[in-house]
Amino acid sequence: MGLLRFIPIKLTLFLVLGILVGFYLDISLIPSLITVLVSFSVLVFFYFGTKNTKSIGFGVFACATITCLGVLCISYAQPKNRFAHYTKNDFRGSHVWSVKVKEVLKANTFSDRYIVAVRHLDSLQVDGKLMLNIKKDSSQNLLKIDDELIVYAEIKSIRPALNPHQFDYADYMKKLGVYHEIRIQNSNYVLGKQASTTILGIAAKARNHIISKLESADFGKDELGVIKALLLGQRNDISEATYTNYKNAGAVHILAVSGLHIGIVLFILQFFLKPLELLPKGKTIKLITVVILLWGFAFLAGLSASVVRAVTMFSFVAYALYLNRPSNTFNILALSMFAILLFINPLLLFQVGFQMSYAAVFAIIWIYPLLQKSWFPKNIFIRKVWQLLAVSVAAQLGVLPVSLFYFHQFPGLFFISNLLVVPFLGLILGTGILIIMLSLFDFLPPFVVFAYDFMIKTMNAIIAWVAQQETFIFKNISFDIVQLCISYLLIICLVLALSKASFKKWAIFLSVVIGFQFWTFYTSYQNNEKDTLVLLHQNKNSILIYRQGDSAQVFSRDTITEEHRILSDYSIGERIDKIRFSKIQNSYTFTDKKILTLDSAVIYPPQLKKTDYLILTQSPKINLERVLDSVQPKYIIADGSNYKSYIKRWEQTCTQRNVPFHYTGRDGAFYFKQN
Known part of the structure; x- marks a missing residue:
């Protein structure tokens, strides 16, 4: 591929590789720093030893150094790897926390939410970020960015997704560098009177x-x-x-100040400031003015992460326009991505907005000119409509796989x-x-x-x-993630084959198509072989799903439909086509396992002995010790329909009797074993 000849693109790809390796292997700061120093030392040795930057050895260690730099970059960006992070101290139990509001999040039904920077843990000076949840109260004013608070509270881990294929908010916040949260009432904090001011x-x-x-x-x-x-x-x-x-x-991209908006603002500025080019050094003055005004717009938009990312990217694009060399556009765009990931925040790589912005822009500057060449209408109106349609198609091709992977729909x-x-x-x-x-x-x-x-x-x-x-x-x-990767490979191969056709390119494209079909058939075969029973978590309800192949039977206490968020996420993730609904029953047999359900009616067959699983729902008023003696379960599961006071008492009883206990509100959905 011709794009890989550009050095900035190579550097960016290896930096991204290093960030991915460092994040998923969770490499700590010291080892990543050592590997960078070693690889850079070897690179310097090759340079001065061979004096040949085109040798294979120099190229290999240059790529290795950039990859190691990516690992170091993400390791340093991970708050838990920093020595002053609050997790390096004993933070269990209630403590006095001094925090500063950094970002105002969208409130939910019950609380106002903020991202806060930690300044002190008791008397210790520490850093890090927390999510602050304050119970809604109409009598209290909302906090503002830069407000400083003193809070006496216990921090807790952000609750992960409890059901399969559900949006994992804990993982999302982890990729923002936030691991814990504080939940307080409005009266449980003291607001500082003389807070320091930041640019944010x-x-x-x-x-x-x-x-x-x-x-x-x-x-x-x-x-x-x-x-x-x-x-x-x-x-x-x-x-x-x-x-x-x-x-x-x-058209949801219209509602976010991101690449589309900043790009439009850039071209508006380019148009209105064109007279500056008539002045001595006019093009340079125009470039400086455009960049200053772009950052001024970012300032008015609150300097949010998405805006800063977009303005950084289009500041580089403005420089590319200043050079007036279209072939440099890919270089400049790759350099903007390199700079954002290296100097601003490598964790942005894991945000959907970042991925979609760069996918759309890369697709536009690569695919749009090819579509333009394919047809050039003489009628100016038709030509403008075709240009706009071509831009939309190029952008949608760029973001389609990402959109399907995250949102599972296509307009x-x-x-x-x-x-x-x-x-x-x-x-x-x-x-x-x-x-x-x-x-x-x-x-x-x-x-x-x-x-x-x-x-x-x-x-x-x-x-x-x-x-x-x-x-x-x-x-x-x-x-899934495999289809995401193959889809991008498919788009790249198709564009290459259409732009400059050859037997080799079409053969590669058809091979990728076959690979995509093979993976689809393989996942379909795997789905048809699945035979699972799972108890999901939902407050005030009981949901048991028996899945066999591409169909599922849902047993629930309260009526739910296929559109229910929990069920919809599960059916999409598990590729389920047919769903049937039934009321939950008192007993089941799964393979050779016996399952007993006890609800508030406390009715169960007295002759049922040695049950494998006992499900407690709807807060049954039982003496659990007698039940354990009666049905002798090997495992006890409590779902989200039970009172928490009951769950605490049942867990204590199970601990004393050495019986495994699973609470879906803490431990997540429960999968019943077949063997």
Whole structure:
């Protein structure tokens, strides 16, 4: 592949390899530092010994050094590997924690949530990040970035996913460098009066000031939520219905200040600042001005991680445009990725937004020119429509495998929503920036507010119409990590074969197609061989699933449907096609194992002896010791429908009687063994 001739792309690929190796092998800081020093020393020896940078030995150790640098980079970025991290001390039990708010997260039904930086553990100066959950109270004001708190509390590990194929919030937070959380009431902290100010705090204050100005204008509620997301990266106020419409229409990227928005802002600036090129050193002045204004926009958007990433990437793109060498675009883009991962945060590599941004941009700069060459309509209107469609297709090809892997759905009418909205997104963003400036000077005419509100309302209506065409929304698509990798290989081989056809390229492409089919058949065969019984966790309900091949029978206490989130995640992950529903029963036989279910009615066959598994549901009022003597279970499982006080008492009894005890609310779903 011709792209691999570029040195920055090679460097970036090996840096990414090192980050992946360091993260998944969990290599600590000292060994990774030693390997970097050793590999770099050997590289220096090869350079001065051979004086030939094109030798195989020099190339091998150059790649090894960059890979080891990636390992060191991710090891240092992992908070637990730092010597001053709070986990290096005894943090069990309740302690006095001094923390500083770094990020305001979207609140859930029960609590307001924040990411806080740890400053002190009791009297010790430490660092690290925690998630702070404060129970909702309408009488209390929300915390702001840079607020400092003194909290006396016990930190706990963030609860991992309890059911198979469920979104693992603990793993998500781990990839943000957060391992524990604090849960408190509003009255359980002391707010510092003289908190130090950081640039993030200044940016957040600027954004909040702009939001207060916009809220005082006469925008509709839904329209204001979209405006905040479009211009300021604040998606917390978007209604669930509006967000779902954008997701189903394949236009959710419009609601995040990311690569698309920064790219549009860049080209708007390139257009309006073009007269600067007439000045002496005009191109250089224009480049500096564009980069400063891009970072100014990032500042107004609160300097969130996604915005900083996008502005960094397009600062490099602005430099590529300054050089006016299209062949350098890949180099510049790879260098931006290298810089972001090396100097800003290598953990960004594991975030979906980062992956989709770079996948989309790489696809656009590689595939879009090829689509342009394939057809050049003479009619200017048709040509512009074709250009826009080509950009949308290229971007969707880039993000399709990632989207299927994470979200398991594909909006078939994505090109319609993009065709109808994206051409006007520059106008929407440009007008929005103008409105922000006018509102800051308290000079925002009502007719401008009305016109912009109508513009956003029209965009929402178009998106809602596209989202209503449910026939074209392909949902519940099972897609694993192997299919993700093969799909990208398939796209690369197809583009190469179409761009410059040859027998070898088409043979490789067809081989990858066969490989994809083979993996699909293999996973289908594996699914048909599966025969499992699992008890899931859900509060106030009991869900038992017997899965045989591609069908499943769901036994539950309360009625649920296939659309239920827990069941939907399970059926997608396990590739289940047919589901039947039944009420949960008192006894089962799985292979040769006997299973007894005791609920609040406490009814079980008295003749049933030596049960293998005893499931306790609906908080049965029983003397567990008598039950143990009566049915002699080998294993006891309590699901999420039981009172926690009962569970604690049952666990103590099982510990005394040396009987294994499993609570789904702590230990996760329970798989019944066949042997």
